[in-house]
Amino acid sequence: MRYFIDVSSNSLNKYEEELCGDKVEIIRNEDSVIIVVADGLGSGVKANILATLTSKIAATMLNEGISIEETVDTIINTLPECKVRKLAYATFTMIKIKDDGSVYIAEYDNPPFILVSGNKHLEVVKRKKQLQGKIIKESDFTLSPGDTLTVVSDGVIHAGVGAYLNLGWQWDNVRDYLVNINLKEKSADSIGKNLIDVCENLYGGKPGDDTTVVSVKVREPEIINMLIGPPQDKMKDKEVVYDWIRGNGKKIVCGGTAANVVARELNRKMKVSMDIIDHEVPPIGYIDGVDLTTEGVLTLNNALKRIEYYREKGELAFKKSFYNKKDGASILAKTIIEDCTHLNVWIGSAVNPAHQKSDFPINYSNKLKIINDMIKVIREMGKVVTKKSI
Incomplete structure (x- = not known):
């Protein structure tokens, strides 16, 4: 059975920044979709350039069938660590979804993806792989019609810090919110916009960090x-x-x-x-x-x-x-x-x-x-x- 892979990306720039430090690259093929979500270190122009390079390199290489090892190796050698903070210049989540619902995900230092089926959150077994001194988490699973896969940047789980919430909107809170709206919202775009609207409200209209939501919903063709x-x-x-x-x-x-x-x-x-x-x-x-x-x-x-x-x-x-x-x-x-x-x-x-x-x-x-x-x-x-x- 060939499903439609409904994908939506929504972002908020950090307050008073013209460019977003998060970048999403989406490539649609005849039988699959490749999605890369990259979060550049810091914010503004530099973060935007780093995230753009990361997402473009990763999406292009994965689309050409190059292995995750070679892709990560290229990214790490192209964008070295920040010498001051000893942090990678960009974190990422790479996703490949086929139209039969099968999914492969590789994550590096982004918040864990959230998988919702019906009104339940599903845990996914992840394998840890060390590449170039970095710990990459890989997972394989299959989505069914109505299932929603959501990837968020740090800005989502920090929403509200210094405004309405002392510690921000924690990952568990985001997960529970997505579980609550999954059956109410039919499209990936509706889910993503709903979540990004909440983040903007929690920030009081002045996001303290670049904030990105990528939603994927498997649907029967309409x-x-x-x-x-x-x-x-x-x-x-x-x-x-x-x-x-x-x-x-x-x-x-x-x-x-x-x-x-x-x-x-x-x-x-x-x-x-x-x-x-x-x-x-x-x-x-x-x-x-x-x-x-x-x-x-x-x-x-x-x-x-x-x-x-x-x-x-x-x-x-x-x-x-x-x-x-x-x-x-x-x-x-x-x-x-x-x-x-x-x-x-x-x-x-x-x-x-x-x-x-x-x-x-x-x-x-x-x-x-x-x-x-x-x-x-x-x-x-x-x-x-x-x-x-x-």
Whole structure:
């Protein structure tokens, strides 16, 4: 069984630092994901450079199939110890996860990873290996759908020191928090943003250390097929609609003309709902067999704003502002954020005459920019996106 490896990375810079001293490198291959989390010594520019070098070297070498021994040897010889503090210039956690759920992890001086299954924390047996005088902890195990693997930097377990907690948020507290939210949060990004939001609050908005959360959740693939606008050639209407409707997963159609084409070709009625009135977002519609029917460009633009808000402000802010709203843009944004691992987009090339009017806020070229911007953001969230112009 091939699973989707949902990966999310979220960081806070140390207060008044422009660069983060933690660095995460993620490489997706056809059947696996490689993740390296590096924490540079100190903070600021120097820490950022050291962490970047460490993560880049490790991810590249592991991706090329080079052994952990050679990888660690290269890192240690490239980044020697700090002569003053006798500490490594960067600590790291290296992860390789295959799409069957099998995992290999090598850890060096980062906080131990946290593995949660259901509502329980799972202990993992680790092997100690001495390489170049450094103790590396290795582990192999298998993840199942719904399991969450979380790696945090020191900033997470120090959150609150000098502000709300005397000793900071200890590793055990972080573990218990992750156990509590695992069944409540569906995506890796939701888990990571939830945890990073808590850290920022504990620091009182002024992080005392670079703070990074990398969340990995194994999920069954969740596919969304989204049709945006009708094809340029009307003779292809039936072909496009049946190509779109036959695909596995949820069906979403955006655009009044596209919705009418779908209803006509499937010989089904379309009804427009006036139950939810929003001054920014046009009403949604209903077609049997279609999971969501919305207006086109205005709804897409507002959905993009909501997704960007989620990315910038975090999980808690999004839930407070948009999570329970029933307008088309909020439903579309929530569906993409939570219920999507793979997004297939059919982009219609037909030009809507209404978009050419001088008083219409968004024209066709802007529509394509909105779609491409949305695709870019969704890919940055770690989801797989394919697009087809029709």
